[in-house]
Amino acid sequence: MYVRIDSTTDRFGRPLYSRPRGLRLSPLAMALGIIALGVLLWTRPWAPRPAAAAAEEPLQRADLAPRLGEAIPERYHGAIVSTPPPGFTEPVVALTFDDGPHPDVTAPILDALSARGITASFFMLGLQAEKYPDLAKRVAAEGHILANHSYAHRVHMSQAEAVLELDRAEALIYRAAGDSPLLFRPPEGRTDTVLTQYARDERFTIVQWSVDSEDWKHPPADTIIANCMEDLEPGSIVILHDGGGGYPDTPKALPGLLDRIESEGYSFVTVPELLQAWDAHLSATGL
Ligand SMILES: [Zn+2]
Numbered sequence: 526m527y528v529r530i531d532s533t534t535d536r537f538g539r540p541l542y543s544r545p546r547g548l549r550l551s552p553l554a555m556a557l558g559i560i561a562l563g564v565l566l567w568t569r570p571w572a573p574r575p576a577a578a579a580a581e582e583p584l585q586r587a588d589l590a591p592r593l594g595e596a597i598p599e600r601y602h603g604a605i606v607s608t609p610p611p612g613f614t615e616p617v618v619a620l621t622f623d624d625g626p627h628p629d630v631t632a633p634i635l636d637a638l639s640a641r642g643i644t645a646s647f648f649m650l651g652l653q654a655e656k657y658p659d660l661a662k663r664v665a666a667e668g669h670i671l672a673n674h675s676y677a678h679r680v681h682m683s684q685a686e687a688v689l690e691l692d693r694a695e696a697l698i699y700r701a702a703g704d705s706p707l708l709f710r711p712p713e714g715r716t717d718t719v720l721t722q723y724a725r726d727e728r729f730t731i732v733q734w735s736v737d738s739e740d741w742k743h744p745p746a747d748t749i750i751a752n753c754m755e756d757l758e759p760g761s762i763v764i765l766h767d768g769g770g771g772y773p774d775t776p777k778a779l780p781g782l783l784d785r786i787e788s789e790g791y792s793f794v795t796v797p798e799l800l801q802a803w804d805a806h807l808s809a810t811g812l
Contacts, residue, residue, distance in 0.1 A: 602707075604725075609735065618794070618799075619762050623767070626664060643793045646669065646672055649664075649673070651690075651696075740752075
């Protein structure tokens, strides 16, 4: 009889050839492979590198000191300012914008200001200036003042953290504007903090406000204008916001607000210009 013999088995049915069973690796080789893969994923040599990494070395504020604060009268170094001095009658006001720069809010505000040749003061957050460096540069290039509103808008912190908060923001302002007037507005206007004390020790002028637009409550444009006009007087500091926290009506209110303020005979100055006017008034009146 004819017996068919399977060519892959011997006569006892055992396989003649061992089938290929995949690549066999020792545990050591596998471990090395996993480590190598991990290193590759961690370092990501294929990822694009920031070309100007070396140029982004943190600036030391001490290096900048010789050019800083020249525009601010001596009497205001380390002082807290908010309301104009008694008897001040010059019809000038300073508009200030906090928490920017943010493309959705700062850009239309800049458009409205530059259309009328008005300059203002922008109390920027360092992290926003870091995120939108071109916008921060545009603010400076259009003649506005860049001032310090801390790096991340925190209120409570240690002394070491306060140094970082102020100095990082200051370095970013310097990078955008090429100079800084040494003006600081504390987050939430809090002057009883380690951060504000550090800023005062560093001879920053602490700039509060005398007129609150209350735009942070998100009222309609008409209410923002009414809030500003209610308390406006010669030498006022007006607080508005250009942060990303949703102040869509601030740019909407601005053209009408500028019209109203101008129609009452005021002109607009930056905070350093305002403090110079306050100072001249005090000097002239012997105070
Ligand atoms: Zn703020």
